[in-house]
Amino acid sequence: MTAQRQALPEPLSGLREPAVVELPPGRPWMAISELNRLIRQQGQARALARAWVLDQLVRAIPLPAGEEKDLMGTFLQRRGVNADEQVPAWLASRGLTFEDLRILATQEQRLQRLCRRRWGAEVEVRFLQRKPALDQVVYSLLRLESEELAAELHQQIAEGEADFPELAPLHSSGPERHSRGQIGPVSLAAGHQTLVGRLRRGRQGELFDPFQAGASWVVLRLEQLLPASLDEANRNLMLRELFNTWLEQRVDTLLEGQPLPALDAMLALLEEDGNP
Structure with missing residues (x-):
């Protein structure tokens, strides 16, 4: 199917209804x-453009x-609407149409179906690119003002005379003083680069020599490394990230006043499922 350009909405003129907004x-x-x-x-133009692009896509x-x-x-049941005769009043009270209801109720499922068909083959590559940021880690940390105190x-800790839970409230200058010196699970990529490099190549339970990170001297121990796997949750996350990248590009095109690429080729993928 030949993809055509989707025309932008025509400028509105000769409106039969008053050009007003209802709140x-x-x-x-x-x-x-x-x-x-x-x-x-x-600065709400992008939000409005995104809403329009998403509405057109889902429909x-x-x-x-x-x-x-x-x-x-x-x-409807989750919102306390349990009978057909209740639907018109529920819609009217919210200023919605039946078509709005249809889209609201099915949007997530429609998008999931599109994402699986359009970007399913790209998930593994995306995951490998994102894995360093998805890996998680648990570590113990002291942030100290001097090299001498860090060494002491x-x-x-190395000799078993004390440990992070008792030392952090007394000496650490960061928020870990309120969590007994322990941080995580957090993204392995979220910390200071001097920490990340050590944690990534460290062994579980390894106590690192004191080092400087920014203005502080640090005592660090790797407690647990939690590598990300391509499970169902991360697979769905990768699909949604790929979709959002495509969606934002489409929003950019709309805001630039350019014709939007037609959806024909993308929607043709769904026809291969054999469903209407």
């Missing part, structure tokens, strides 16, 4: 010109009718 549903609140001014003043992603009906039913406390 409480059904009550005119603000002129469109005032809304435009606030959008730019408060275009097919979903089997039975699955859609079940998701809508679950969505390091020796006490």
